[in-house]
Amino acid sequence: xxxxxxxxxxxxxxxxxxxxxxxxxxxxxxxxxxxxxxxxxxxxxxxxxxxxxxxxxxxxxxxxxxxxxxxxxxxxxxxxxxxxxxxxxxxxxxxxxxxxxxxxxxxxxxxxxx
Numbered sequence: 001x002x003x004x005x006x007x008x009x010x011x012x013x014x015x016x017x018x019x020x021x022x023x024x025x026x027x028x029x030x031x032x033x034x035x036x037x038x039x040x041x042x043x044x045x046x047x048x049x050x051x052x053x054x055x056x057x058x059x060x061x062x063x064x065x066x067x068x069x070x071x072x073x074x075x076x077x078x079x080x081x082x083x084x085x086x087x088x089x090x091x092x093x094x095x096x097x098x099x100x101x102x103x104x105x106x107x108x109x110x111x112x113x114x
Contacts, residue, residue: 010057011038018053018066018079032059047088054080 007029012021028037036056044050055064068078 006059006062007032008036008056009059009061011036011040012055012057013040013042014053014055015042015050017051021055024054044086047086050084050086052082052084054082 008026011024011026013024014021022040024038024040026036026038028035030036042052055066057063064079065077066079
């Protein structure tokens, strides 16, 4: 979401293909044009592939649009999607060292890059 100096006021994560959204914790905000670091504790309920979707809200309360657009000329838009594989034994994403490890991410203050 191109935010300019409006900053990012919120981040949400969906684990069910955008049917529902869950608030992520903003861990670091920095300057209005700096990266925003966030975390979300996700506990998978079953093994296999899962798609996680992330969106942001800017400092004016404007929700990031789902419309995918490249960064030029007006800034990137669209949700960020990531596919993870959950191991059958632990139901923990493969890229985490512990089943209760939080999902972490970040965006530059001027929006996510695809």
